[in-house]
Amino acid sequence: xxxxxxxxxxxxxxxxxxxxxxxxIVTGFLRPGEKLDETSLxxxxxxxxxxxxxxxxxxxxxxxxxxxPNRGAIVAVVTQxxxxxxxxxxxxxxxxxARFSAxxxxxxxxxxxxxEHQASARMVRLGAExxxxxxxxxxxSRLYRGAHNAHIYEMTVMTRSRLAxxxxxxxxxxxxxxxxxxxxxxxxxxIMRGDGVTAxxxxxxxxxxxxxxxxxxxxxxxxxxxxxTMPVTAG
Amino acid sequence: xxxxxxxxxxxxxxxxxxxxxxxxIVTGFLRPGEKLDETSLxxxxxxxxxxxxxxxxxxxxxxxxxxxPNRGAIVAVVTQxxxxxxxxxxxxxxxxxARFSAxxxxxxxxxxxxxEHQASARMVRLGAExxxxxxxxxxxSRLYRGAHNAHIYEMTVMTRSRLAxxxxxxxxxxxxxxxxxxxxxxxxxxIMRGDGVTAxxxxxxxxxxxxxxxxxxxxxxxxxxxxxTMPVTAG
DNA sequence: GGCACGGCGATTGCATGCAATTTCTCGAAG
DNA sequence: CTTCGAGAAATTGCATGCAATCGCCGTGCC
Numbered sequence: 001x002x003x004x005x006x007x008x009x010x011x012x013x014x015x016x017x018x019x020x021x022x023x024x025i026v027t028g029f030l031r032p033g034e035k036l037d038e039t040s041l042x043x044x045x046x047x048x049x050x051x052x053x054x055x056x057x058x059x060x061x062x063x064x065x066x067x068x069p070n071r072g073a074i075v076a077v078v079t080q081x082x083x084x085x086x087x088x089x090x091x092x093x094x095x096x097x098a099r100f101s102a103x104x105x106x107x108x109x110x111x112x113x114x115x116e117h118q119a120s121a122r123m124v125r126l127g128a129e130x131x132x133x134x135x136x137x138x139x140x141s142r143l144y145r146g147a148h149n150a151h152i153y154e155m156t157v158m159t160r161s162r163l164a165x166x167x168x169x170x171x172x173x174x175x176x177x178x179x180x181x182x183x184x185x186x187x188x189x190x191i192m193r194g195d196g197v198t199a200x201x202x203x204x205x206x207x208x209x210x211x212x213x214x215x216x217x218x219x220x221x222x223x224x225x226x227x228x229t230m231p232v233t234a235g
Numbered sequence: 236x237x238x239x240x241x242x243x244x245x246x247x248x249x250x251x252x253x254x255x256x257x258x259x260i261v262t263g264f265l266r267p268g269e270k271l272d273e274t275s276l277x278x279x280x281x282x283x284x285x286x287x288x289x290x291x292x293x294x295x296x297x298x299x300x301x302x303x304p305n306r307g308a309i310v311a312v313v314t315q316x317x318x319x320x321x322x323x324x325x326x327x328x329x330x331x332x333a334r335f336s337a338x339x340x341x342x343x344x345x346x347x348x349x350x351e352h353q354a355s356a357r358m359v360r361l362g363a364e365x366x367x368x369x370x371x372x373x374x375x376s377r378l379y380r381g382a383h384n385a386h387i388y389e390m391t392v393m394t395r396s397r398l399a400x401x402x403x404x405x406x407x408x409x410x411x412x413x414x415x416x417x418x419x420x421x422x423x424x425x426i427m428r429g430d431g432v433t434a435x436x437x438x439x440x441x442x443x444x445x446x447x448x449x450x451x452x453x454x455x456x457x458x459x460x461x462x463x464t465m466p467v468t469a470g
Numbered sequence: 471g472g473c474a475c476g477g478c479g480a481t482t483g484c485a486t487g488c489a490a491t492t493t494c495t496c497g498a499a500g
Numbered sequence: 501c502t503t504c505g506a507g508a509a510a511t512t513g514c515a516t517g518c519a520a521t522c523g524c525c526g527t528g529c530c
Contacts, residue, residue, distance in 0.1 A: 011304070012304050012482095012483070012484095013483075013484070014292065014483085014484090037511080038511075038512070039510090039511070039512095047484080047485090048484060048485045048486070049485085049486090049512090050285070050483085050484055050485065050486090051483085051484065051485095053289065053512090053513085054288065054289050054292045057249065057289045057292055057293050058292050058293055058295070058296040059296075060293070061293040061294075061296040061297055062296055063389075069246070069247050069491095069512085069513090070490085070491050070492060070511085070512055070513075071491090071492070071493090071511090071512080072492095072511070072512070081385070082385050082386065085384040085385045085386040085387065086386045088384055088386075088387075089384060089386040089387050089390065092331050092387070096327050149320040149323055149324060150316070150317050150320045151317065151320040151321045151323075151324040151394065152320065152323075152324050152327070154298075155324065155390050155394075159386065159390075247512095247513070247514095248513075248514070249513085249514090272481080273481075273482070274480095274481075274482095282514080282515090283514060283515045283516070284482090284515085284516090285513085285514055285515065285516090286513085286514065286515095288482090288483085304482085304483090304521095305481085305482055305483075305520085305521050305522060306481090306482080306521090306522065306523090307481070307482070307522095
């Protein structure tokens, strides 16, 4: 092979591979069950097989790919049951984040949350789904950070990304935008009051609703997205 | 190099390395901050550097080791703050497991839990700490499995193993054995009644107490355990 | 005496090579 | 027509080799 790194940002080659492949899985460009051929991937990214192998190993440790000894790697295929367990976990994790956020957010964090949340109302009125999705992602991220707990943050972000391929289409449901905003509103209100229990419950309900909406799509069709890194998910 | 695999059970060489190194970290044989030299490890286990590198990569993805590009790997050193966040997460996770267990355990699971719990009372009376620890580990594992949620199970087990090095000495505290049993008893009782909320709260309290007890030891001394895989932790 | 700089040894990062296992193909027998 | 099996091709797993980077240490300069 020849030339130099052609893609993605810096870090070691292995890190680039992890991001590149992980991205393609999370965004749905690589679909569950799809074979991940070391040689092809190496050629595709113009590196040797070694960093590809290491990347696959790490992605396997993260649960994004499945590795059968001597039989190659495939994009992790999640059973309907395991998918449900992840959605349920997500609801619980978000509930914790919301509860902690209500108890621990600094006043500037609260202010920022409130401001952004109100700003997103505009997107709802306009029916701007794409833009709302951005706000939505940001909203949830604020909750995760606001919990002020690094480990829960890690678990939540990880779970969220593993669920990403299955959440894509959920805005298809009519009226989902407005409902989503109302659910967010309940969370925000509770956080502002410092009411952790209510915030947690609201968050759990919110995610549960999203889960149900998503699982409708998760069954049959698997979206084949673009390869660009886009802010995934929505809820 | 020559010969064949000398150690540990089957699987690929990389898996063996992951287990071998991970074990030594989890049991405290390798201490936080300790340098993980690829060449030395390769020599120590009589393999080439490649599988060692892959293993370090996976362990890094799991959070057990830290990897500075071009500067080698060290056993992950957790700040006091991050440690606290993991203990707190553990309390929340166990609470979830206990709550779900109360709601979902099959009757045979409930029976087994009860039986084992009662059996462990004997260890308390005898003051058999070693044996109690076995029951204790088993008890918590039953809770994790009883939640019937694969993803939460993964997160809980993972978090538990990352905390393992910091929980070792907790039985030093006088009367801890009896108190631990009583706390377990509260959880079991609630689970038997199907009272998820109480079970969750009891579990959370239980873990919180263990956390406090452990954090006393976590600060200064870092135990240098034996290299054998032993049932870690206790609570 | 302290600090900057440059060469040297040690270590990591990646590429390549080879052996082992698996899968594919094709043919023959039932 | 299906099933089984032997051989070949492809693919994985690991070892080794080489270049690049980092840290160390000694030297010279301020």
